[in-house]
Amino acid sequence: MEMIHRYERFFLGSTLVILAIGLVAVISSFFVNDLELPSPVETIDPAELASTPPFDNPGVFQVGENEYDAVITAQSWAFVPGVIQVPAGSKVNFKIGSVDVVHGLIVHGTNVNLTIIPGQVAEATATFDEPGEFLFVCSEYCGILHHNMAGRVIVN
Numbered sequence: 001m002e003m004i005h006r007y008e009r010f011f012l013g014s015t016l017v018i019l020a021i022g023l024v025a026v027i028s029s030f031f032v033n034d035l036e037l038p039s040p041v042e043t044i045d046p047a048e049l050a051s052t053p054p055f056d057n058p059g060v061f062q063v064g065e066n067e068y069d070a071v072i073t074a075q076s077w078a079f080v081p082g083v084i085q086v087p088a089g090s091k092v093n094f095k096i097g098s099v100d101v102v103h104g105l106i107v108h109g110t111n112v113n114l115t116i117i118p119g120q121v122a123e124a125t126a127t128f129d130e131p132g133e134f135l136f137v138c139s140e141y142c143g144i145l146h147h148n149m150a151g152r153v154i155v156n
């Protein structure tokens with residue numbers, strides 16, 4: 001006599017197959033799509049961030065024909081600079097560090113979604129093909145004025 005009902009065995013088996021497919025998808029995506037876990041690009045002493053290049057001079061810097069580095073410091077409760085202006089068609093490399101607590105950076109209309117951990121430099125790249133304004137906000141609750149922590153990418 002069977003100890004496990006055949007339906008139960010069927011669902012147990014299906015669950016294992018689905019889990020295995022998911023695991024294969026996740027693992028293979030690391031190699032096929034070159035996905036990475038969010039990890040520190042480099043580490044930096046948060047107390048020294050404001051006096052360490054490039055964060056001692058935050059701003060937007062042209063590094064190629066259509067390429068810009070946006071060096072940003074995050075602090076309670078502002079991004080410096082709060083406005084990033086680039087021409088349409090620009091590739092923007094966001095490079096951001098926090099001087100105090102954990103912040104986040106989400107740039108609307110792009111895939112940029114970073115957690116900014118004090119002591120770690122976070123980087124992401126986005127291309128802005130169309131002129132317009134793109135709001136960016138802090139995505140980690142960082143204190144009483146968290147809701148004011150925002151800025152804009154202005155694409156001309």
Ligand SMILES: [Cu+2]
Pocket residue numbers: 075076077102103104138139140141142146149
């Ligand atoms: Cu914040």
